Amino acid sequence: MDTLCSRMLLILCLAPLMSLAAPPAPTHRFTLDNGLNVLVREDHRAPVATSQLWFRVGSADEAPGQSGLSHALEHMLYKGSSKTCAGEASAILQTLGARENAFASKDATAYYQTLAPQYLGVAFELMADLMSTAHLHGEDLTTELAVIREERRTRTDDNAHDLAIERFTAVAHLASTYRTPILGWMHDLHRLNVDDLRGWYETHYSPGNATLVVVGDVQPDQVKQLAQRYFGRLAARSIAPARRPTELAQPGERRLTLHLPVPTPQIIMAFNVPALATAKNRRSVHALRLIDVLLGGANSARLVKRLQFAEQLFSNAHTSYDAFTRGDSLLLLTAELASSHADDLDAAEARVWQLIEELQASPPSPAELERARTHLIARQIYRQDSIVEQAHQLATLETIGLPWQLMEQDPDELARVTPADIQQAASVFLTRKRLTVAHVLKEAAHE
Template structure:
């Protein structure tokens, strides 16, 4: 009975994946460029009568100079305030009235404003987004209130959270020369010194149609969306944008260590190796091999960290591996975890166990069977993403905002499947080395850990 059920589950899962993949392959995506430089990308997905509309501005935390960190995020907050036609909070009230879900976020590389709404309500989204793209009013009093909100957000999410504060300091140490060392929310002193004029200048400098990408995914007709974009965004004049220079990281400064002692419940270890990404690599295959290396170490219940460190030797209460290949500048390959105190394990035990897993891959590549399992897991995750129009829009906009073509997403499966066990071993030997390593330890106050 169990075997029969499992076999049925495998067949159903495979059929589901096949159907989803077929849908993804036949989805039509259209790209348009307006006369004012605004890029519009429309993907048809007619499975439900809804759309996701996202406006991406190519500016985020990595664009900010020292002394002005956090300005992109503060501007994101101010975009829900007054414009020439809208009062503070009116944008959100209108969206709520028409049944739309709306929000915004700031990342290292972009600022995005998005709504999920009924397809026939898309003109409302475009009209309001066009209004705040060109007619935002930065009121001194509203700024004074909102900067306090941002400071409180920083306190709740970072300053009062030992793990977050340790991670912030870890990034500031691991990134030696690039602005990726700065927190998106901003350093506290920069927030305290920020003025409404800083926000006005940032808005005038970066918020322009020729620095924006609009992504619409859902039950829409591309030509109709293009006409809407021309109507609402077409009249907005482009701006002279600042000239961007490449940002580079000093990737081999030698091993760096820091200890953060805070009132915390658990000790935490962070190990980060400076590694390239798709935009910075000299070997196009390497980021894909690094992604699969992360999956070999931490790609589910059967992956090496879970099998050997968490369950087998019981060295860690939890442990993870992660790597992001999509950014403007070099990234980090991160291992993190907490020692299993119930088994009297300490930080050195955990670090040694993680190094043992790294060394094992450096000495011998994954087996073909292991790699096939990992690739199948990664691919199934990528395919299932196609079920969400929000995820599709996020992926397209995220690629475009860092200067990569959205079509790169369509090549993802083939590039991952082309990676060999030997290539995974190569990147482990090349990049997971001490001269690229930063180690941060969160040590709970009063707890003696070796």
């Protein structure tokens, strides 16, 4: 009876959302002879298309002493090639009314353009050229590294919260290369050289290590013809398979204390957990995604509702969990103590543990679980309104080695998670043997 009631409640909760969701868009996949994977999703709601070129390389692939290589190469790619001068590729795209940008992450480096479909061939021609004939001059790297060092100072070194997360992450990932910061350690940014950069480019920017995703007002045959014309001529090169950053099953409890210029003390906690690409049982990962929402991922979450709003122990509290990574992930909790409880770090940590232990001792009620599930599915449905977000999700799955169809199967997978699954996942994964804790204390004035 409980299971039947739970399913009926889920149907009632999700019915308004599912009525908003369009039928799955036609999605096509093909591979060029040189190994380039191409995904095309038709979305004819507006006369626009987004093109995203992803490479399976990020900071997790960087060796000690070479951190920041992927991000530095992303900066350098527009400094000139066989067809363009420095900055000309961006100028051409902007002249066509395109929105374009690039980013590096722990798993990937990506370049994307959103523009009118008739200019898709221009974007393809520019990106095929940049990924194969970029100049990468030493004098440009010297200048750009100065820019990147300033970016690091602004975004990390002078930002107490982000600096704390970076230090914490380096400890939480005991055996995993996810400890390497995307921007790179500052001392590495003083010694990267153009030979490092060229080696990285030649090793990783090959067609077989890339995925091209196009979403928007396009026809698959049109995209295939353009892809073959501009990317098909690039030579195939052998590539090493992307390694999955994996963590020890039980790395043991780790603790650190940081003294930083924060307004009030903070607690950071994380548990080493699998992601979809590394889990033996994917349902456990979907349970962890729902635990993220149940604990701190929504205004009705336990940490937020009880410890922030009701008890006013924290001025801010939230959790996060990225299940769509190439390797093992973290379920992360961050909380800033209210000024009236600034001296109660140990008590605050104990109170957080009480909430975790409640989840281990008793499954959530069907109603609480459905609220969390509805929140998560709604978030996924609303992301489909953006062709850029659709392309990002497709490219992420492809890049981490999972089938793109998981994006469409996600609501059904989440619907199968039961309260008992939540309790089991909390008992298995939210343990002290997987825990890292940081106490971030307010830096003394004389320091």
